[in-house]
Amino acid sequence: MSLLVIGTVAFDQVETPFGASGKIIGGAATYVSLAASYFLKNNIHLVSVVGDDFPQSGIENFHRRGIGTEGLEIKKGEKSFFWHGRYRADMNSRDTLETQLNVLADFNPVLPESLKELDFLMLGNLVPAVQKSVLNQMNKRPKLTVMDTMNFWMDTAWDELIETIKLVDVLTINDEEARQLTGEYSLVVAAQKILTMGPKYLVIKKGENGALLFHGKEVFYAPALPLEEVFDPTGAGDSFAGGFIGYLAATGDLSFENMKRAVIYGSAIASFCVEKFGIERVTDLRQEELDARIKEFVHLVQFDINLA
Amino acid sequence: MSLLVIGTVAFDQVETPFGASGKIIGGAATYVSLAASYFLKNNIHLVSVVGDDFPQSGIENFHRRGIGTEGLEIKKGEKSFFWHGRYRADMNSRDTLETQLNVLADFNPVLPESLKELDFLMLGNLVPAVQKSVLNQMNKRPKLTVMDTMNFWMDTAWDELIETIKLVDVLTINDEEARQLTGEYSLVVAAQKILTMGPKYLVIKKGENGALLFHGKEVFYAPALPLEEVFDPTGAGDSFAGGFIGYLAATGDLSFENMKRAVIYGSAIASFCVEKFGIERVTDLRQEELDARIKEFVHLVQFDINLA
Numbered sequence: 001m002s003l004l005v006i007g008t009v010a011f012d013q014v015e016t017p018f019g020a021s022g023k024i025i026g027g028a029a030t031y032v033s034l035a036a037s038y039f040l041k042n043n044i045h046l047v048s049v050v051g052d053d054f055p056q057s058g059i060e061n062f063h064r065r066g067i068g069t070e071g072l073e074i075k076k077g078e079k080s081f082f083w084h085g086r087y088r089a090d091m092n093s094r095d096t097l098e099t100q101l102n103v104l105a106d107f108n109p110v111l112p113e114s115l116k117e118l119d120f121l122m123l124g125n126l127v128p129a130v131q132k133s134v135l136n137q138m139n140k141r142p143k144l145t146v147m148d149t150m151n152f153w154m155d156t157a158w159d160e161l162i163e164t165i166k167l168v169d170v171l172t173i174n175d176e177e178a179r180q181l182t183g184e185y186s187l188v189v190a191a192q193k194i195l196t197m198g199p200k201y202l203v204i205k206k207g208e209n210g211a212l213l214f215h216g217k218e219v220f221y222a223p224a225l226p227l228e229e230v231f232d233p234t235g236a237g238d239s240f241a242g243g244f245i246g247y248l249a250a251t252g253d254l255s256f257e258n259m260k261r262a263v264i265y266g267s268a269i270a271s272f273c274v275e276k277f278g279i280e281r282v283t284d285l286r287q288e289e290l291d292a293r294i295k296e297f298v299h300l301v302q303f304d305i306n307l308a
Numbered sequence: 309m310s311l312l313v314i315g316t317v318a319f320d321q322v323e324t325p326f327g328a329s330g331k332i333i334g335g336a337a338t339y340v341s342l343a344a345s346y347f348l349k350n351n352i353h354l355v356s357v358v359g360d361d362f363p364q365s366g367i368e369n370f371h372r373r374g375i376g377t378e379g380l381e382i383k384k385g386e387k388s389f390f391w392h393g394r395y396r397a398d399m400n401s402r403d404t405l406e407t408q409l410n411v412l413a414d415f416n417p418v419l420p421e422s423l424k425e426l427d428f429l430m431l432g433n434l435v436p437a438v439q440k441s442v443l444n445q446m447n448k449r450p451k452l453t454v455m456d457t458m459n460f461w462m463d464t465a466w467d468e469l470i471e472t473i474k475l476v477d478v479l480t481i482n483d484e485e486a487r488q489l490t491g492e493y494s495l496v497v498a499a500q501k502i503l504t505m506g507p508k509y510l511v512i513k514k515g516e517n518g519a520l521l522f523h524g525k526e527v528f529y530a531p532a533l534p535l536e537e538v539f540d541p542t543g544a545g546d547s548f549a550g551g552f553i554g555y556l557a558a559t560g561d562l563s564f565e566n567m568k569r570a571v572i573y574g575s576a577i578a579s580f581c582v583e584k585f586g587i588e589r590v591t592d593l594r595q596e597e598l599d600a601r602i603k604e605f606v607h608l609v610q611f612d613i614n615l616a
Contacts, residue, residue: 091493185397185399187516188536206517208495209518210517210529212534220608221518221534221608222609222611223518223609226496226520226529227494228494229494257612261612264611291615295615298613300528303528303569303572304568305572307603
């Protein structure tokens with residue numbers, strides 16, 4: 001199977017109680033595609049835009065992981081999207097110190113013909129209208145479209161957001177966003193509402209409290225691995241989404257049982273992501289490390305009760 | 309096996325966004341012993357104190373569930389402990405509007421001889437010095453002592469609390485309390501510290517985010533069942549503890565595998581507790597309801613990944 005990933009490729013500058021990252025490579029599509037590459041070993045293609053300040057080594061890094069960049073536009077004389085933020089002591093909330101839209105200000109991707117037939121589509125966090133435009137450019141409906149979004153678009157682009165959500169198969173958002181999107185405090189009630197808005201599947205990400213997968217009347221709760229230290233949460237949600245869709249694209253199996261596995265694999269990749277600044281851990285992960293972590297997940301939640 | 313439960317038997321008055329309870333029966337030992345009675349069908353014994361305002365029907369309710377009240381002191385002419393609180397809109401935080409210690413002000417239980425040899429001991433949330441005094445009155449060390457406590461004692465009785473924690477096998481606290489007790493934000497690091505303070509097992513309760521069981525290097529994460537509606541969280545933690553120790557006492561098996569099952573059974577009872585005001589749901593639960601909920605738990609977290 002093949003996977004098309006749209007979203008930001010950007011620079012981040014991150015401050016946490018543990019230190020400051022300096023200017024490093026980040027962006028939703030970066031994390032998504034790198035995370036997906038641990039499952040789908042090639043046939044991942046990126047659609048995004050950067051300025052000519054984006055380093056060649058960053059692009060080579062994608063290629064090294066089997067990620068095609070023919071859809072990555074490089075705008076001469078312009079600068080890449082930049083986000084500068086600081087995490088609070090609890091590492092769960094963060095303040096944006098600076099955002100420079102730069103090339104993203106008028107990003108209006110035109111899909112190369114070669115990318116219009118790919119099997120799986122990941123709409124990484126981005127202006128909903130751009131997500132929708134990419135979906136509409138596909139020659140046929142992808143086997144699965146996963147959309148990630150955030151509260152910012154609920155505040156600033158509500159109508160477009162709702163229209164885009166209507167078109168996708170899977171929505172991934174966090175617990176607060178699920179509440180904001182529906183006006184419901186109970187995540188169960190919020191999920192029921194969201195499943196009437198278009199998506200057939202909903203993943204609610206709860207950070208250190210794991211993730212919930214909803215589909216019809218089915219619910220699956222994947223815990224997060226309790227970590228000694230969360231060093232930098234940036235990109236964890238995108239890495240989750242990348243692992244999730246990458247595993248589904250690699251296996252080509254869209255049963256609920258396989259979706260549950262995809263949530264576990266996504267959670268595993270996300271648990272690595274937060275161990276270091278930026279993309280460091282989702283760039284050089286070894287297969288043995290990933291296998292060992294999956295074992296930890298199984299061990300963490302496994303119990304044996306004989307049902308009558 | 310037999311189980312001794314100490315803690316409060318009291319009146320609560322609870323206000324939630326869904327309504328007001330009026331004055332109803334509550335108290336840690338009430339919830340613990342009722343929850344335990346779904347596993348250990350008799351041989352549960354209560355040690356607590358009430359005033360003569362406590363209704364005979366409340367005492368008969370204990371007897372009906374196989375709970376002995378020979379250790380429940382009834383103080384003539386005095387009033388029972390009373391707590392009046394209001395939950396905020398998120399149902400996760402609450403404000404105490406009024407506390408009347410009444411009979412609890414000078415509660416200094418003297419164990420009847422018949423209760424000094426019981427197998428399992430639950431030290432429900434109470435002044436740590438009283439918890440310790442009961443433990444010291446036992447003729448022999450119980451097979452398992454479980455202690456529940458709260459942040460209030462960390463603020464007001466630190467030294468006694470630490471001394472009491474030193475003596476128990478299992479400590480159950482919530483995530484914020486684990487952080488306060490250790491000064492560590494990471495629950496993994498906090499757990500490691502607590503396991504050097506005396507207890508061999510630690511349960512960290514995370515409310516709607518489930519519960520973690522720590523023992524040596526082992527960790528088990530039991531999710532909470534996602535509920536459409538949490539009506540009244542009062543007593544959920546005590547019900548959890550009661551289900552946990554009740555299951556262990558009923559099975560007499562203290563292996564880590566069985567502790568994990570006990571966490572699931574405790575979580576199941578707690579998930580009923582919050583459905584109605586007060587003890588209503590942990591009083592009249594049917595076995596079929598409990599079995600069905602355990603099935604839901606298994607279904608909720610079950611996934612099938614073939615490890616290499």
